[in-house]
Each structure stands twice: as C-alpha cells, then as structure tokens.
Amino acid sequence: MCLDHATGILRQIQPVHGVAADPARLRRIVAGPDISANVAATEDHKDHMGFYGASGIAHEFRTTVHPALHTEADILALAKTLQAMGVRHYVLQVFRATGCGDARLDAVSTLGYPGAELHALLFKKNREILDLMQVMTPAHVHTVDDRSLSSLLSSLWRAIRELRRANVDVAIDCELFSRISSLLSFASGASVRVGFHRHTQEGLYRGSHINRRVPYNPYHHISAQFLTLARAIDSTAVPKSKLPVMGAGKPPPHVQLDSALIQGIQSRLAQDFPGIAGKPLVLVYPGGGILPIRAWPLASYIALCEGLVADGCAVAVIGLKDDQALAQQLVASVTLALPAGPVIDLTGYTRSISELLALFHVARLLVTNDGGPGQFAALTPIWTLMLFGPETPGLYAPLTPRCHSFYSQWPCSPCLTAYNHRSSYCDGDNQCLKVIEPAGVLAKARECLASA
Ligand code: SF4
Numbered sequence: 318m319c320l321d322h323a324t325g326i327l328r329q330i331q332p333v334h335g336v337a338a339d340p341a342r343l344r345r346i347v348a349g350p351d352i353s354a355n356v357a358a359t360e361d362h363k364d365h366m367g368f369y370g371a372s373g374i375a376h377e378f379r380t381t382v383h384p385a386l387h388t389e390a391d392i393l394a395l396a397k398t399l400q401a402m403g404v405r406h407y408v409l410q411v412f413r414a415t416g417c418g419d420a421r422l423d424a425v426s427t428l429g430y431p432g433a434e435l436h437a438l439l440f441k442k443n444r445e446i447l448d449l450m451q452v453m454t455p456a457h458v459h460t461v462d463d464r465s466l467s468s469l470l471s472s473l474w475r476a477i478r479e480l481r482r483a484n485v486d487v488a489i490d491c492e493l494f495s496r497i498s499s500l501l502s503f504a505s506g507a508s509v510r511v512g513f514h515r516h517t518q519e520g521l522y523r524g525s526h527i528n529r530r531v532p533y534n535p536y537h538h539i540s541a542q543f544l545t546l547a548r549a550i551d552s553t554a555v556p557k558s559k560l561p562v563m564g565a566g567k568p569p570p571h572v573q574l575d576s577a578l579i580q581g582i583q584s585r586l587a588q589d590f591p592g593i594a595g596k597p598l599v600l601v602y603p604g605g606g607i608l609p610i611r612a613w614p615l616a617s618y619i620a621l622c623e624g625l626v627a628d629g630c631a632v633a634v635i636g637l638k639d640d641q642a643l644a645q646q647l648v649a650s651v652t653l654a655l656p657a658g659p660v661i662d663l664t665g666y667t668r669s670i671s672e673l674l675a676l677f678h679v680a681r682l683l684v685t686n687d688g689g690p691g692q693f694a695a696l697t698p699i700w701t702l703m704l705f706g707p708e709t710p711g712l713y714a715p716l717t718p719r720c721h722s723f724y725s726q727w728p729c730s731p732c733l734t735a736y737n738h739r740s741s742y743c744d745g746d747n748q749c750l751k752v753i754e755p756a757g758v759l760a761k762a763r764e765c766l767a768s769a
Contacts (some may be wrong), residue, residue: 348703378404382421430550436483438476438501445670449572450696457483473501478507487511489546493533493735496523499644500588511549513542513735516556517580521736529557535734535760537562539712545631567757568717572696574675582667582675592659593631597766600633600663600676600699600741602685603647604640610741611687613704613750616644621684625762626651631659635673635690638665682765684758700765702758706750707733707741725752 361434365521378399382392392409392711395436399407411430412422437453441460459476462468490512502510503526521533529549534542541562549557587594605612632651634644640705644662651660667673670693675682677697681768684702685691692704696717703715705720709731710722724730727749732741 320648323361363465377406377408379408379410380411381412381424385422403413432526434483436485437478438480440503443720446693446696449671449674450570451573467622477501477504489550491543491546493522494521494526494738498562502526506726509550513546513743518736526529531558532556533732533735535712537712538714538716540716547663569695572674572697574671574678578671578675579678580695582672583595583679586679590631590633590659593633593661596629596659597632597682598633598680599625599630599762599766600635600680600683600685601647602635602683602688602690603643604638604688605686607740608688608689608707608741609708610733610743610745610747612747613686613706613753615647615754617751617753617758618647618684621758621762622647622651624755624759626655626658626660628763628766630766631661633661633663635676638666640664682762684762685711691720695720702765703760704750704753704758705730706747707731707743707751721765723753723758723761725749727752 321509344667380387380392380395396407422697426476434457435453436457436459437447438459438461439447443460444458444460447458448455460472461476462472465751485505487509488505488507488511490498490502490510492498493513494515498708499510499512502512509529510527511529511531512523512527513533514527515523516532518528529552531542531546531549534545537545544563545558545560547561548560552560570620587596601618603612603615603618606765614666625632634640635649641662641664644664648660648662652658663676673690674697677694677699680699682700682702683690683694685694685704687703687705687708692713694701695717698719700717701717701720703710705713705719705722705724707730708729710724712724712731714720729743730749732743733739
C-alpha cells in the first residue's frame with residue numbers, strides 16, 4: 318500500500334494506537350514461545366510510533382498500565398519518548414482482568430477506577446438529597462431545571478456544555494428506559510456510554526446511543542443492577558457485564574445533619590403540638606403519590622394508628638400538601654375512636670428534604686407505602702415498615718437492616734414495571750395490599766418500637 322493511500326485511510330479512521338511500553342521493556346513484556354517474532358514486533362511497533370508521531374495525522378496513543386509490568390518511571394520515560402517523536406495525544410488506561418485470560422496478570426489487576434473524577438447530571442429538584450449525602454464535589458453536579466420549557470432548554474444546553482468541558486470519558490445512564498437520558502449520554506461527548514437496553518425484547522426502544530448495552534433484570538435489586546452498569550464499562554461480552562451479580566448492597570450511609578436542624582424541628586413540633594410531648598412519635602405515610610395503586614387502604618392505616626395510639630404513641634401523618642385531605646380523614650377517624658389522641662396532620666409541614674430527614678431523626682418509626690419517604694428514611698436511623706403490593710421489595714426494598722418490608726407475593730405482582738412503563742393493568746382493586754392485615758403490621762411496629 319502506498320504511503321498516500323495509507324495516509325488517506327488513516328485520516329478517515331483517526332486511529333487510536335496502543336503503546337504497550339517502551340521498546341526495551343516490550344521485549345520483556347511480550348516474551349513468549351517465539352521470542353524472535355516478539356522482538357520483530359517490537360521494532361515494528363517503534364516504527365509505527367514514529368510514523369504516526371511525525372505524520373500530522375490525527376491520532377491518539379494509549380498505554381494499558383498494569384501494576385506488575387509498569388512503574389511510574391517507565392511511563393514517564395515512555396511519555397517523553399513519544400513527545401520527542403511528535404506525539405501530542407497520549408492516554409493511560411488501567412489494565413482490567415475482563416477478557417485478559419492470563420491468570421497471573423489478572424491476579425494483580427487494579428480494582429475500580431482510582432483517581433476517576435465523578436460528575437452527576439440530574440433534575441434540579443433532586444439535587445438537595447445528593448448534596449446532603451456528600452458523595453459528590455458540588456462543582457461536579459450538573460442540573461436540569463424542568464420548571465418551564467425555557468428553563469428546561471437553557472439548563473440542558475448549559476449542562477451539556479459543562480459536561481463537554483469536563484471531557485467525560487464514560488457516561489452511565491441509570492434511567493431504566495428513558496430516551497432523553499440516552500440522548501444526553503451521547504450529547505455529553507463520552508465515548509463509552511453504558512445503559513439498559515432492550516436487546517431482543519419487544520418495546521422499550523430508546524435509540525442507539527448506548528454502546529455498552531446491559532439487559533434490565535427485574536429479578537435483581539435495582540442497586541445490584543446499577544453496579545452491573547458500572548462493571549459493564551470494560552466488558553467485551555454480549556450482553557455486557559457477564560459477571561456474578563454483586564450480592565446484597567451495603568446500606569446507604571446516614572446523612573450528617575446539622576444538629577441545629579434537628580433541634581429546630583423538635584422545637585417547632587413541641588410548640589405546634591404540645592399534646593405529643595413525651596410520647597414515642599410514629600410517622601405514617603398513607604399517600605400513593607403519582608401511583609395511588611401503591612397505597613395500603615386508608616381503613617388499614619386507621620386500624621393501625623388506633624392500635625398505636627392505644628399503646629401510648631403519638632401518630633403523625635406525613636405527605637405533601639396534596640395528601641392533606643387523606644390525612645385529615647385519617648386524623649378525624651382515629652380522633653373519633655380515641656379522642657385523647659394524639660394523632661396529628663403533618664402534611665406539608667416540612668419545607669425541604671433536609672427538614673424531612675430531621676423529622677425522621679426525631680421520630681421512632683415510619684410506616685409507609687412503597688415510595689420516596691421509605692427510601693429517604695434509609696439515610697437516617699429511624700425504623701421503617703414498608704408496604705409493597707404492585708411493586709416488589711426484591712427490586713426496591715431499602716437496603717437497611719432497620720427496614721422491614723410487607724409483601725403478599727400476589728400472583729399478579731409486580732404489575733408496575735419498567736417493561737410497562739409503570740402503567741398497571743389493575744382494575745383499581747389492589748388486593749395485593751388489601752390482604753396485608755393491620756394486626757401483623759401493628760405487631761411488627763411494637764417490635765421495632767421496643768428495640769428503637
Ligand atoms: S394487578 Fe395485582 S399486583 Fe397490581 S395492583 Fe392489582 S392486585 Fe396488586
């Protein structure tokens with residue numbers, strides 16, 4: 318092939334060239350059964366490096382760094398050699414055991430991605446909880462504001478520009494089947510884009526922007542599936558990440574709240590509801606949020622709350638302002654049966670996620686439908702009883718030993734799944750939840766309160 322022809326092709330493909338090590342060390346590294354062939358390959362390798370470096374062709378050199386084969390001095394020396402040859406783009410990548418097949422090399426491979434810089438892209442309304450968890454450098458959190466079309470478009474534009482400036486190598490799309498997030502992965506400029514993919518299953522089309530495709534598996538906890546996404550980064554298998562499922566995930570770390578915040582909510586409660594003073598506080602969340610089919614019947618909550626109040630507890634109903642009518646119904650029913658109460662309505666009472674978490678620090682127990690409050694509670698020391706019906710705790714139970722899930726294993730459950738875009742086929746009669754007896758929940762509540 319003539320040089321002009323070769324150069325033309327190379328200009329089109331913009332090669333990424335691998336550099337195993339400096340030529341002298343390469344002799345040692347590649348030494349195998351046919352040492353003469355390996356030495357010839359070494360010389361050939363050196364020629365190629367010089368060719369690319371001097372050609373002006375767009376290129377990138379990469380070295381896969383293995384802790385047993387390279388020292389920092391080796392890499393520095395190699396970088397200087399490449400620089401002298403005119404190479405301008407040189408990338409180091411960490412050796413991974415995946416697909417190597419050499420047990421000796423695999424045994425001392427580096428785990429994880431040491432030194433990797435993490436960025437997050439999320440809706441602005443969800444940012445508070447990420448900040449509270451203190452797992453991300455604030456400047457590396459990029460937000461999308463969906464309060465209006467104009468704020469959505471301008472914040473999307475800004476976020477994409479920020480991500481591109483950060484030179485993101487890998488995008489991990491944690492959405493189950495969102496098309497916009499797969500598009501954003503592509504727009505971020507990341508060359509490796511990991512995400513859930515439908516493969517040969519019907520529906521759930523989300524474009525072809527994901528290039529590390531992982532099947533969604535509704536039989537494994539969602540946290541294990543997110544770990545599978547991370548492990549797919551270097552996978553060469555189809556589908557990606559054919560590795561053993563990581564076992565039960567670790568409980569999330571408790572958020573470190575400002576003690577003034579906890580004291581503040583305590584003082585407000587004491588001032589606004591003096592009747593609860595000195596009693597163990599139990600919170601209940603009877604709302605179903607945007608999926609009311611997830612709600613345990615109100616009559617069951619009322620029976621539970623009557624039992625708790627009779628035991629000497631104070632009961633508070635939590636939820637958003639939209640849940641107020643339901644809360645007032647519950648309060649009225651329990652107060653009618655037990656006029657001394659106390660049972661109070663705290664819907665709309667907390668003004669932020671951090672105040673809600675502070676309330677979880679003050680209360681002893683939360684009884685909740687499947688939804689956000691139960692997941693947030695796992696970031697605090699409160700005991701939680703969570704009622705599952707159309708969804709399964711196998712997929713969404715909070716990963717904390719201080720949470721107990723009730724689930725009836727109903728034959729049609731789970732009917733809410735990513736595969737039907739969480740659109741249940743139920744006629745509204747959620748028997749899966751109705752069969753959970755208040756007496757059983759009350760017995761478990763007493764157990765938790767005794768150990769709290
Ligand atoms: S379809 Fe079955 S699992 Fe789904 S809400 Fe109705 S009873 Fe529950």
